[in-house]
Amino acid sequence: MSNLNIDSIKNQTYDAIVIGSGISGGWAAKELTGKGLRTLVLERGREVKHVTNYPTTTKMPWEFEHRNQLKKEVVDANPVVSKCYAFYEGTEQFFVKDAEHPYVQEKPFDWIRGYQTGGKSLMWARQTQRWSDFDFEGPARDGFAVDWPIRYADIAPWYSYVEKFAGISGNKDGLASLPDGEFLTPHEMNCVEKYFSQQTAKNYKDRHIIMGRAAHLTNPKQIHYDQGRASCQNRTICERGCPYGGYFSSNSSTLPWAAKTGKMTLRPHSVVHSIIFDEKKNKATGVRVIDSNTKQMTEYYARIIFVNAAAINTNLVLLNSTSHRFPNGLGNDNDLLGKYVAFHNYRATINAEYEGFLDSTTDGRRPNSAYIPRFRNLVKQETDFLRGYASGFNAGRYQHEDRNGMGEDLKNNLLNPTYNNVWSVGSHMMGETIPKASNFVTLDKTLVDPWGIPQLRVNVDYDDNDVKMTKDFFEQLSEMYTKAGFKNIRTNDSNRTPGLDIHEMGGARMGKDPKTSMLNKWNALHNCKNVFVTDGASMTSTSTQNPSLTYMAMTARSADYAVKEMRKGNL
Amino acid sequence: MQRRSAVKNIALTIGAAIVLPSWANAWNKDSFLKNHFSIASPPENLLAEIVETIIPKTNTLGAKELGIQQFIPKMIADCYDKKAQGIYAKGFELVDTNAKNLFSKSFLECDAKQRLEVLNKMSKSENSDEKSFIQLVKGLTIKGYLSSEYVMTNLRIYEYAPARYHGCVPVKK
Numbered sequence: 103m104s105n106l107n108i109d110s111i112k113n114q115t116y117d118a119i120v121i122g123s124g125i126s127g128g129w130a131a132k133e134l135t136g137k138g139l140r141t142l143v144l145e146r147g148r149e150v151k152h153v154t155n156y157p158t159t160t161k162m163p164w165e166f167e168h169r170n171q172l173k174k175e176v177v178d179a180n181p182v183v184s185k186c187y188a189f190y191e192g193t194e195q196f197f198v199k200d201a202e203h204p205y206v207q208e209k210p211f212d213w214i215r216g217y218q219t220g221g222k223s224l225m226w227a228r229q230t231q232r233w234s235d236f237d238f239e240g241p242a243r244d245g246f247a248v249d250w251p252i253r254y255a256d257i258a259p260w261y262s263y264v265e266k267f268a269g270i271s272g273n274k275d276g277l278a279s280l281p282d283g284e285f286l287t288p289h290e291m292n293c294v295e296k297y298f299s300q301q302t303a304k305n306y307k308d309r310h311i312i313m314g315r316a317a318h319l320t321n322p323k324q325i326h327y328d329q330g331r332a333s334c335q336n337r338t339i340c341e342r343g344c345p346y347g348g349y350f351s352s353n354s355s356t357l358p359w360a361a362k363t364g365k366m367t368l369r370p371h372s373v374v375h376s377i378i379f380d381e382k383k384n385k386a387t388g389v390r391v392i393d394s395n396t397k398q399m400t401e402y403y404a405r406i407i408f409v410n411a412a413a414i415n416t417n418l419v420l421l422n423s424t425s426h427r428f429p430n431g432l433g434n435d436n437d438l439l440g441k442y443v444a445f446h447n448y449r450a451t452i453n454a455e456y457e458g459f460l461d462s463t464t465d466g467r468r469p470n471s472a473y474i475p476r477f478r479n480l481v482k483q484e485t486d487f488l489r490g491y492a493s494g495f496n497a498g499r500y501q502h503e504d505r506n507g508m509g510e511d512l513k514n515n516l517l518n519p520t521y522n523n524v525w526s527v528g529s530h531m532m533g534e535t536i537p538k539a540s541n542f543v544t545l546d547k548t549l550v551d552p553w554g555i556p557q558l559r560v561n562v563d564y565d566d567n568d569v570k571m572t573k574d575f576f577e578q579l580s581e582m583y584t585k586a587g588f589k590n591i592r593t594n595d596s597n598r599t600p601g602l603d604i605h606e607m608g609g610a611r612m613g614k615d616p617k618t619s620m621l622n623k624w625n626a627l628h629n630c631k632n633v634f635v636t637d638g639a640s641m642t643s644t645s646t647q648n649p650s651l652t653y654m655a656m657t658a659r660s661a662d663y664a665v666k667e668m669r670k671g672n673l
Numbered sequence: 674m675q676r677r678s679a680v681k682n683i684a685l686t687i688g689a690a691i692v693l694p695s696w697a698n699a700w701n702k703d704s705f706l707k708n709h710f711s712i713a714s715p716p717e718n719l720l721a722e723i724v725e726t727i728i729p730k731t732n733t734l735g736a737k738e739l740g741i742q743q744f745i746p747k748m749i750a751d752c753y754d755k756k757a758q759g760i761y762a763k764g765f766e767l768v769d770t771n772a773k774n775l776f777s778k779s780f781l782e783c784d785a786k787q788r789l790e791v792l793n794k795m796s797k798s799e800n801s802d803e804k805s806f807i808q809l810v811k812g813l814t815i816k817g818y819l820s821s822e823y824v825m826t827n828l829r830i831y832e833y834a835p836a837r838y839h840g841c842v843p844v845k846k
Binding site for chain 1: 820
């Protein structure tokens, strides 16, 4: 790293550095460049340009060599990522293969990663539910983790701000548990979903079935056309990348917007080794980057640094940022860094059948499903476990064909599918898990990854609270299904490994007190105030809602604060 | 439904000129067996006649003309485990053994009706190798057929971009 002359230091100096180009890094890039900052965006993976680098997006089913089935050698070589529902022949190129970035599973943890510009925003499930004060007040009310340093009122305007730009479809349902947003036209619930909604409203005063809110352009506004995006075409193959920009991703939205300012430098193949801390200035001055092709290390400098590497990798970068002042990782005076990791419990599903509406079906496809906001322990504690769960709900009138026999009869049956004489219905649980010191990540003392960076050791597991909650989900949903007249109810506990929910959070939690948290209410490190963490690592608790929208809003809010502080000369 | 029938009729007239996708054109038996998978090579056309027996040509194309006999070895070689590959490799000889037992001639020498009888018998066989072979080949034949361009553009239309979702429409009779 020596040999730096004044010119090269100048060439390697920006106003801001953003580590990561996924859903939160993209927002940091957009906000910081939009406010005039020369911003370096570091992406550890390759560049994936919107449309151009979506190789399978316009392929028809018959154009896939194995009709979208994975090759056996791929499954065998990738026991972790092969478990992911979105990993198939058409999406292989967007997922990190197991051998590409090794980590140590002290307890089984399926770490699903996307290393490319846009990160996992390319393949995400696009559910965008706001969090409420039932979530932000949870730790304080129920006595776990630490109190969030913010409330819904702090972030509500920023939800509105990001929703308008990203494009979120949804219905204004007027529920305190799931605040309404700036919505585009909602998707439609089908006959049986509407029926279940009505039945549930009749049977329970505090339970609701609503249409999910999703990041799809159902009726684009000028701001979306200005991004070069168009209406969602209901293809429901989103995870291959969308040529219409019909759903929100960094690639289709925030990154091109940031590029248009002329202020962004996007550097792919840039694995961040660590953040440089200057003891005299008492702040971070830049980052050390390893080029993944040449393995060469380069330093880049900036006045502020946004860490958006995705929850677990953000922990890795901070833990590896050691200095004389911070021997245990950047800002880590309290030894909390890497601890209180939590996730969402997706183990449980319940399926059933309904014998009504048999003269009706659906038409077209819907990249979304209905949603059951959390009702358990919502306003007060009512069970022997803490917190609760939200749930998806989906009804479909499926067709089948008789596959018995061979010859002309079989052929005729295959070409004339008939509707099942029931509707199929199903729900999956999205349970809040309790952040604990015993769920943590650390750095291995000897093993390193291909870039010479210590491997991460993951120690995350379910606990008794999750088991009780899963049981309650089965009981409550079974009761709701039974009261609605659904038959043949089947419950399934997949016992799936944590991580597969792809909602890992925490490790660098926000809080009011530097003794018990890593980040302040603006997502800045208490002990290094020009470093901001606005991805999943910053989450104090997990709520039951999908977290991405909250990362986006947090990032925009934090970037606004950071630039104001810079301009005041405070950073 | 008018449009659908029209499309269907066009398909029937041009059916013979159906173009296989590029990945299918690159196939030939030699490249499979050399590059992917070493199994006893089924006699010329045997797999083609088996898949054609499972899904025959009627007033629409059958499995043979759709090249399902090229799709199946590809899938077996790339996506299946050793056990399934073993069942597949052994099966062809069993087809001929059954044909000889039933009709005193090879499967290829049988007529269409006799071939169907051979496969039906094997599908109900107490010999698990025979039953598993038919299950495997029949399953892949159906998969290949239903996901073929011909079927998905002419017979069971795949909509690439429906641009709509209606939650409650009458079932078409």
